[in-house]
Amino acid sequence: MSSPDRTASWHASPSKPHFVPPPGAVDAHCHVFGPAERFPFSPQAKYHPADAGPEALFALRDHLGFSRNVIVQASCHGTDNSATLDAIARSDGKARGVAVVDPDISGDELAALHAGGMRAVRFNFLKRLVDNAPRDRFLALSRRLPAHWHVVIYFEADILAELRPFIDAIPVPVVIDHLGRPNVSQGPEGADLRALRNLLDSREDIHIKPTCPDRLDAIKAGGGGDPWDAFARAVAPLVADYPDRCLWGTDWPHPNMADEIPDDGHIVDMIPRIAPTAELRQKLLVANPMRLYWPEHA
Numbered sequence: 001m002s003s004p005d006r007t008a009s010w011h012a013s014p015s016k017p018h019f020v021p022p023p024g025a026v027d028a029h030c031h032v033f034g035p036a037e038r039f040p041f042s043p044q045a046k047y048h049p050a051d052a053g054p055e056a057l058f059a060l061r062d063h064l065g066f067s068r069n070v071i072v073q074a075s076c077h078g079t080d081n082s083a084t085l086d087a088i089a090r091s092d093g094k095a096r097g098v099a100v101v102d103p104d105i106s107g108d109e110l111a112a113l114h115a116g117g118m119r120a121v122r123f124n125f126l127k128r129l130v131d132n133a134p135r136d137r138f139l140a141l142s143r144r145l146p147a148h149w150h151v152v153i154y155f156e157a158d159i160l161a162e163l164r165p166f167i168d169a170i171p172v173p174v175v176i177d178h179l180g181r182p183n184v185s186q187g188p189e190g191a192d193l194r195a196l197r198n199l200l201d202s203r204e205d206i207h208i209k210p211t212c213p214d215r216l217d218a219i220k221a222g223g224g225g226d227p228w229d230a231f232a233r234a235v236a237p238l239v240a241d242y243p244d245r246c247l248w249g250t251d252w253p254h255p256n257m258a259d260e261i262p263d264d265g266h267i268v269d270m271i272p273r274i275a276p277t278a279e280l281r282q283k284l285l286v287a288n289p290m291r292l293y294w295p296e297h298a
């Protein structure tokens with residue numbers, strides 16, 4: 001279902017990338033929306049995308065040459081993970097997920113999410129996406145997650161310093177979405193990426209997603225836009241220096257990017273620019289995501 005007040009922010013016919021991912025490559029950051037008739041949006045949703053369900057996601061996976069997906073519950077679906085669980089259930093074992101939950105969720109409900117393929121919870125600190133992010137309750141939850149789960153956090157670079165005590169206290173591995181949204185035009189030695197490196201150096205179980213060149217190097221955000229040269233320049237040294245701690249994803253269906261919709265083929269073609277060797281790409285696309293999401297096969 002689509003209606004005038006529901007936005008499609010993804011490319012209708014993305015190009016075929018020149019880069020061919022290695023066998024078993026994981027798109028470790030993507031979302032599904034709806035279909036809203038079956039899976040209505042949260043009353044607190046800050047955006048209302050057109051339907052972007054599992055069939056479209058899996059067709060894109062095959063078109064881009066990937067083997068698996070990690071589906072991240074998006075804020076528009078709130079804490080009702082049904083759409084994400086439905087997509088995982090339809091994936092023939094080729095998808096796992098990251099849930100968003102009420103911090104008071106019971107142990108039985110967490111176990112049900114695990115059975116449905118979830119392997120992490122996401123804590124979102126973006127004010128334009130969520131009304132509140134209660135750190136104390138998030139920390140209490142992170143202390144009673146199922147075995148081998150981790151925490152995914154999404155924040156913007158300007159709050160990293162004030163988030164440090166919270167992140168430092170998380171007792172399980174941490175994955176940071178979209179590098180914590182640094183200003184990539186500052187370059188690889190800029191203040192935002194230095195602060196991120198400082199965090200990475202504080203603990204060995206913190207991972208990053210060098211994802212979203214389209215968001216971090218967007219024209220509307222003062223960047224250069226596709227082909228996202230500032231992103232490649234700022235991010236490649238990070239992938240080189242933390243090769244075992246990077247995960248990659250398309251971010252399809254690119255929520256809130258309607259003004260500057262990226263071509264997913266171009267997004268995939270960024271991979272060799274940030275990970276120039278086959279060894280780096282094997283870690284980024286296969287070994288690292290498999291260790292976190294399919295440890296039984298890693």
Ligand SMILES: O=C(O)/C=C(\CC(=O)C(=O)O)C(=O)O
Nearest residue numbers: 073074075076129251255256
């Ligand atoms: O696709 C992303 O990861 C980023 C988003 C959406 C999001 O995270 C959410 O709705 O939960 C954004 O910056 O608007």
